[in-house]
Amino acid sequence: MKKSLVLQTDFGLGDGAVSAMYGVAYTVDETIAVHDLTHDIPPYDIWVASYRLYQTVQYWPEGTVFVSVVDPGVGSARRSIVCKTSSGHYVITPDNGTLTHIAHYDGIEEIRQIDEITSRLPHSEESHTFHGRDIYAYNGARLASGEITFEELGEITEEGTIEKLSIIEASQKGSILTGSIDVLDVRFGSLWTNIPLDYLKHVGIQHGDNVQVTIFHKDKKVYQNLMLFAKSFADVNVGEPLVYVNSLVNLGVAVNQDSFSKLYNIGTGIDWTLQLRKAPKIIFEN
Missing domain, CATH: 3.40.50.10790 (S-adenosyl-l-methionine hydroxide adenosyltransferase, N-terminal)
Incomplete structure (x- = not known):
C-alpha cells in the first residue's frame, strides 16, 4: 500500500x-x-x-x-x-x-x-x-x-x-517551573515552551490564576511580568499578555493580537529559558 x-x-x-x-x-x-x-x-x-x-x-x-x-x-x-x-x-x-x-x-x-x-x-x-x-x-x-x-x-x-542537539528538560523546583522556549508560533509570535500542562497542575495553577513569568537569555533576566493563565486569547484584552496551553499541551506565552517575540525581542532555543510561578495575591490597603 x-x-x-x-x-x-x-x-x-x-x-x-x-x-x-x-x-x-x-x-x-x-x-x-x-x-x-x-x-x-x-x-x-x-x-x-x-x-x-x-x-x-x-x-x-x-x-x-x-x-x-x-x-x-x-x-x-x-x-x-x-x-x-x-x-x-x-x-x-x-x-x-x-x-x-x-x-x-x-x-x-x-x-x-x-x-x-x-x-x-x-x-x-x-x-x-x-x-x-x-x-x-x-x-x-x-x-x-x-x-x-x-x-x-x-x-x-x-x-x-547519530548527531543530536542539546535539550533542556522542563523541571519543577518547589513552586517554580522552568523550561526552554523551544520555538515560535511563527505567524503570531507566541512563545512555545517545553513545560507540560501537568506541571502547572502539580503546583496548583488553574485557569483564571495570575502567574509570574520570567524570561532569561543565557541566564540573564530579560523580561518579567504578571499575566493571566487563560483558556483562550479572548480571556484578556487586545494587547495584554497571557499564558495558555498550546496544541501540544505545553505552556505558551502570547500577547492577544500581537507578537510577543517581536515586542520583547525574545528568541528560541536552549539559550532562552522561562520560569513560571503562581503570582502572590496583592492586597490593596484603603
Whole structure:
C-alpha cells in the first residue's frame, strides 16, 4: 500500500528547488501523494526543523514518509539516514541533529544509513549540492511508493552514533517551573515552551490564576511580568499578555493580537529559558 510523502525544507518557494523535489517524486511514481510540512524553516536552523517534525509527525497516519532537508553540511562527510520512529513513521534526513526531538519525545525504533553513491537519482552523480532532490526526495518517493523497503535503504546504524542537539528538560523546583522556549508560533509570535500542562497542575495553577513569568537569555533576566493563565486569547484584552496551553499541551506565552517575540525581542532555543510561578495575591490597603 502506498504511503504519503511529506516534505520539509528551508528552501522557501522563491525558486524551483521544491518543485524539483516534487518532480523527482512523481518521476518515481506519479500516483503517490506528496504534501508540504513547511518550506519556511529559517535557513540552516536544524533546531527548528527538528521541532517541526516532532510537532507534526504524530498526527499523520502510520507509515507516512517524511523528508526533512535543512542541510548546511550538504556535500560534506555528514551522513544521510532514514529512521523508523516508535510510532511507525519514517524520516529521511541528513545526520545533523534533525531527529533530536523525535528521538527524545517519541522514540526511534531503528536507523539506517543511506548509501549516497548507490541510492540516488540516476545521472546525478556529479551534483553534490542538492541532496534534497537527488537523495532525499528520490528515496522518500521510493519508500512511500513501495518501490523499496526501509530495510533495503541501507545498513543499520546505532542511535547512539547519530548527531543530536542539546535539550533542556522542563523541571519543577518547589513552586517554580522552568523550561526552554523551544520555538515560535511563527505567524503570531507566541512563545512555545517545553513545560507540560501537568506541571502547572502539580503546583496548583488553574485557569483564571495570575502567574509570574520570567524570561532569561543565557541566564540573564530579560523580561518579567504578571499575566493571566487563560483558556483562550479572548480571556484578556487586545494587547495584554497571557499564558495558555498550546496544541501540544505545553505552556505558551502570547500577547492577544500581537507578537510577543517581536515586542520583547525574545528568541528560541536552549539559550532562552522561562520560569513560571503562581503570582502572590496583592492586597490593596484603603
